[in-house]
Amino acid sequence: MITRRRILALSLAAAVFFVVLFSSVFPSVQSHHVCTHHHCSTCERILLCEQTVHSLGDVAFFAAVLLVWVLFRFLCPSVFVEGKRIESLVTLRVKLSH
16 A cells, blocks of 8 residues: 555656656747747746756755765764774784784
């Protein structure tokens, strides 16, 4: 049984997908329109689509940076620990002559 949270997540992902798709396709389809150069609604919509794609790209970049930071923070904690000596057989000067 699909939970309400999963349905909401899928709906949100589908909405973002269609916004990106529309914002990418609309400017290329309407690039050769007849422009009046004064409050042209098509030019305003093209500008809005370009701004939407740009802002979604910024959000995706920051989300990726945050994801990488979280992954490194929890998967490689020794990178973020300062002043802690990592002990190994070499640093403990264990003699392995047996």
